[in-house]
Amino acid sequence: MITLSTGIDEARLVKLLKDLVKIDSVNPSLVPGAAGEAEIAEYLREWMNARGMKATVTEIEPGRVNAVGVLKGSGGGKSLMLNGHTDTVGVDYMTIDPFDPKVEGNKLYGRGSADMKGGLVASMAAVDAIIEQGIELRGDIVIAGVCDEEFASIGTEHLMKDMRVDAAIVGEPTDSNIQVAHKGFAWIDVVTHGFAAHGSAYKIGIDAIAKMGHVLIGLEALQSILEEDQHQLVGPGSVHASIISGGQELSTYPDKCKLEVERRLIPGENREDIEIEMQNLLKSLSEDDPKFKADYEITFYRGPMEISPEEEICRLLQEESVKNGVEPRFVGGSGWMDTQIIYDKGIPAVAYGPSGKGYHGAVEWVDLDTVYHAAAVQAEVIKRFCA
Ligand SMILES: [Zn+2]
Numbered sequence: 119m120i121t122l123s124t125g126i127d128e129a130r131l132v133k134l135l136k137d138l139v140k141i142d143s144v145n146p147s148l149v150p151g152a153a154g155e156a157e158i159a160e161y162l163r164e165w166m167n168a169r170g171m172k173a174t175v176t177e178i179e180p181g182r183v184n185a186v187g188v189l190k191g192s193g194g195g196k197s198l199m200l201n202g203h204t205d206t207v208g209v210d211y212m213t214i215d216p217f218d219p220k221v222e223g224n225k226l227y228g229r230g231s232a233d234m235k236g237g238l239v240a241s242m243a244a245v246d247a248i249i250e251q252g253i254e255l256r257g258d259i260v261i262a263g264v265c266d267e268e269f270a271s272i273g274t275e276h277l278m279k280d281m282r283v284d285a286a287i288v289g290e291p292t293d294s295n296i297q298v299a300h301k302g303f304a305w306i307d308v309v310t311h312g313f314a315a316h317g318s319a320y321k322i323g324i325d326a327i328a329k330m331g332h333v334l335i336g337l338e339a340l341q342s343i344l345e346e347d348q349h350q351l352v353g354p355g356s357v358h359a360s361i362i363s364g365g366q367e368l369s370t371y372p373d374k375c376k377l378e379v380e381r382r383l384i385p386g387e388n389r390e391d392i393e394i395e396m397q398n399l400l401k402s403l404s405e406d407d408p409k410f411k412a413d414y415e416i417t418f419y420r421g422p423m424e425i426s427p428e429e430e431i432c433r434l435l436q437e438e439s440v441k442n443g444v445e446p447r448f449v450g451g452s453g454w455m456d457t458q459i460i461y462d463k464g465i466p467a468v469a470y471g472p473s474g475k476g477y478h479g480a481v482e483w484v485d486l487d488t489v490y491h492a493a494a495v496q497a498e499v500i501k502r503f504c505a
Contacts, residue, residue: 125247126493135239139219139228145205147269154181155265158204162263169249178276185263189245195256195504196284201456202238203267206230213480225483232474236484237289238263240472240492247497257504267456274456278463285431286460286467294444294488296435297469299351300451302383302422304392307376308333311411314373323371324409327364330375334359336399349384351450357381385424392416423458429466438498442491
């Protein structure tokens with residue numbers, strides 16, 4: 119039960135969230151021709167400047183814009199970044215009006231309300247409360263509204279080229295829990311090489327598709343092995359085949375077959391481990407069968423992340439949440455998040471945000487009580503972390 123939300127102007131928070139949901143910011147890399155983040159970034163810039171923050175917008179690619187504002191501290195304190203992505207997924211399949219936010223009870227409906235304009239607004243409302251209350255801090259607070267998290271994360275990637283802070287909160291929806299770990303993933307192309315020949319020339323032809331069958335069986339065996347190693351927060355790693363292609367015509371032995379594989383990594387695993395795993399798999403298959411020839415390539419990689427719940431930012435979130443009436447859990451996530459890009463720079467980063475339903479779905483809403491709670495908790499965390 120949430121009991122209080124000190125210093126947070128709830129009506130102003132709802133107005134801000136409605137404003138952001140009304141702005142179409144569908145990711146154009148997911149939906150060709152979609153709006154992108156320029157308009158919402160401009161809104162954020164104006165909002166931050168109006169509160170005395172030093173805000174800038176940066177166009178990373180045409181129409182793909184970050185808005186970043188800094189509330190300067192007096193110096194000598196620790197700096198905290200509140201990061202939220204401004205892009206959303208598409209809206210074609212939605213059964214509510216995506217850009218006409220409606221409030222019913224404690225739910226606010228609309229695309230991006232939960233993923234993750236609600237979380238971004240919680241962070242903004244926290245900073246708003248700090249400014250309104252005239253609280254003097256030594257450390258800087260950074261609000262980063264970043265583009266493209268739903269596709270390739272060019273926003274946070276660009277931001278972290280030169281952003282240095284002492285900790286970061288990414289306001290993704292976590293049901294008011296503190297997410298300290300999540301999985302990574304690798305996309306891998308595997309190609310088997312056969313020998314093209316007339317369909318009757320069984321002594322000459324080598325069937326690249328049949329050879330890929332051995333790879334598939336190997337991946338299934340690998341999956342069983344991976345399931346034996348359970349990470350306490352995110353469970354086991356996994357591997358699955360995603361797309362397969364090969365062959366030219368019925369009467370010809372296929373000389374090539376390509377399999378696209380996805381491997382999900384748990385904290386503690388890295389790119390090198392995946393390289394070794396693939397090398398070992400293909401090596402053992404070629405030892406069993408001299409006609410087996412294959413190679414692989416990792417085409418995209420995002421690492422896993424994990425920080426200790428003992429980190430100051432985790433401790434403060436936990437303590438302030440309890441004070442505000444909610445006992446949070448330290449959790450892990452199976453999906454990859456921008457947190458990892460920040461973590462990769464040696465900065466403690468957590469995901470922490472409200473509850474909702476229908477992320478990427480037909481009916482999306484955020485629980486406003488949890489948005490107020492996230493705002494109240496972050497305001498108190500800022501006061502202590504940046505003191
Ligand atoms: Zn998100």
